[in-house]
Amino acid sequence: xxxxxxxxxxxxxxxxxxxxxxxxxxxxxxxxSAHIKALExxxxxxxxxxxxxxxLPTSAGEALLERARRALAAVGAVGLxxxxxxxxxxxxxxxxxxxxxxxxxxxxxxxxxxxxxxxLEIEFLGGTTGANLPKLRSARLDASFVSGxxxxxxxxxxxxxxxxxxxxxxxxxRGAIGRADVATLARQPWIHSSPxxxxxxxxxxxxxxxxVWPERSMLANQKDAVxxxxxxxxxxxxxxxxxxxxxxxxxxxxxxxxxxxxxxxxSLRFACLRQRxxxxxxxxxxxxxxxxxx
Numbered sequence: 001x002x003x004x005x006x007x008x009x010x011x012x013x014x015x016x017x018x019x020x021x022x023x024x025x026x027x028x029x030x031x032x033s034a035h036i037k038a039l040e041x042x043x044x045x046x047x048x049x050x051x052x053x054x055x056l057p058t059s060a061g062e063a064l065l066e067r068a069r070r071a072l073a074a075v076g077a078v079g080l081x082x083x084x085x086x087x088x089x090x091x092x093x094x095x096x097x098x099x100x101x102x103x104x105x106x107x108x109x110x111x112x113x114x115x116x117x118x119x120l121e122i123e124f125l126g127g128t129t130g131a132n133l134p135k136l137r138s139a140r141l142d143a144s145f146v147s148g149x150x151x152x153x154x155x156x157x158x159x160x161x162x163x164x165x166x167x168x169x170x171x172x173x174r175g176a177i178g179r180a181d182v183a184t185l186a187r188q189p190w191i192h193s194s195p196x197x198x199x200x201x202x203x204x205x206x207x208x209x210x211x212v213w214p215e216r217s218m219l220a221n222q223k224d225a226v227x228x229x230x231x232x233x234x235x236x237x238x239x240x241x242x243x244x245x246x247x248x249x250x251x252x253x254x255x256x257x258x259x260x261x262x263x264x265x266x267s268l269r270f271a272c273l274r275q276r277x278x279x280x281x282x283x284x285x286x287x288x289x290x291x292x293x294x
Contacts, residue, residue, distance in 0.1 A: 001042055003075060006068045008035035009047060013065050014138045016054040024140065089284045092121035096132035096144030100223055103240075104145055108292045117284055128221070130196020136273060143272040143285060147198040150271060157271035158286065160293045164265050165202050166241040167256035168226070170233045180258040182210045189217035189235035191226055198266050199238045206238075206260055227253065 008025065012032065015021040022029045040047050047061035057065060097104060106124060113122055125141065129148060135141040136155070150157050167185070169177060177184060186207060193199040207213055217235035220226050226237045227244075231252035244255045270289045272282050 001039070003072070005035050005039040005042075006072055008032055009039055009061075010065065010068050010072060012036060012048065012055050013057050013061060014140075016056060018055060021055075089117040089280055090119045091281050092123060093142045093281050093285050094123045094125055094140070095285070096125050096127050096135060096141040096146075098127060098129045098132060098145050098147060105292050109288060112288045112292060113285065116288060120281065120284065122285075128194070128196045129198055130194075136271065139273075142276070143270060143282060146269050146271050147266050148201065148269075149267070150269065152274075154274060155271045156274040156277040157269040158290060158293075160268045160270060160289070162265040163268050164241040165199070165238055165260050166244055167236055167258060167260070168230045168239055168244045168247070168253050169236045169256050170230055171252055171254055172233060173236075174254060177256065180256045182206065182212070182258075185236065185256070185258070186210070186212040186214045188214060190214040191229050191235045191237040192216045192219050193221050193226075193238075194219065197221055202238050202260060202266065 008021065011024055012018065012021045015024060018029050018032050022032045025032070036048065043064075045060040045064075046058050047064070048055045049058050097106075101107070101124075110122060110124075113120055127135070127144075129144075129146040132141060132144040132146060133150075136144055145160075146157070147163065167180075169188075173188070177188070190203075192203070214236075218229065220229060220237075223239065223243060226239055227247045229235065230237050231247065231250075236256070238260070241255060244253060247253050248255070270286065272286070276282055277286070
């Protein structure tokens with residue numbers, strides 16, 4: 001039994017799709033099919049059921065999946081321990097992003113890692129908190145910047161800062177809104193964010209207790225687009241207070257003076273799976289993140 005057969009088996013089981021598994025492993029789809037066929041023949045078991053929804057593990061496949069994961073982890077641990085004995089940090093780490101590079105201090109992080117560990121390769125992959133957490137669980141990401149609270153039993157995370165959230169509004173609406181209250185704000189058009197973003201959760205915490213949900217003028221997730229649309233009068237939006245204050249210097253928007261209780265701040269975290277937190281590569285990256293964020 002070859003290790004790459006087990007790796008292919010685990011990847012197909014996680015992706016449920018041959019093409020996605022091939023992309024993740026950087027091999028051709030026929031090679032993926034050949035690996036699965038060879039493993040099934042060696043084990044004398046059918047591991048997957050091919051359905052219109054994708055490759056679904058059979059009962060035998062499900063029964064073997066966790067053992068295959070443990071076998072791959074054990075082999076990986078041998079290599080990691082050898083690196084520790086050599087005093088080297090070698091390999092690649094995939095880090096998920098949940099906002100813009102400047103806010104996450106990626107230039108400083110990359111520079112520090114290059115100086116400390118020149119043989120460590122870093123991949124920064126864009127996303128959102130909601131999209132990145134499942135990728136952490138399935139090892140498609142090794143670590144990620146995330147916002148909000150986490151399952152401490154599953155994830156090990158460093159709190160980097162508390163992000164103060166506020167409501168951004170066009171300056172032209174300051175007179176119309178007057179003394180802001182939730183009922184008044186609910187009657188205004190809003191720029192919504194997708195449900196996998198922390199801004200959506202903050203918005204729910206603001207309006208759900210009052211049984212209202214404001215009209216959506218548009219949906220936008222990218223910070224610069226949100227601020228530009230607010231300035232253009234498209235609607236109100238929830239975003240970081242510091243971003244509103246910077247944009248307010250141009251005179252087009254302002255922060256509505258309404259506290260966002262019970263969630264006025266959101267924790268920015270750097271997270272990985274708890275079971276992987278002591279791997280040498282992740283220890284090196286986590287130490288660099290801690291240094292960059294002070």
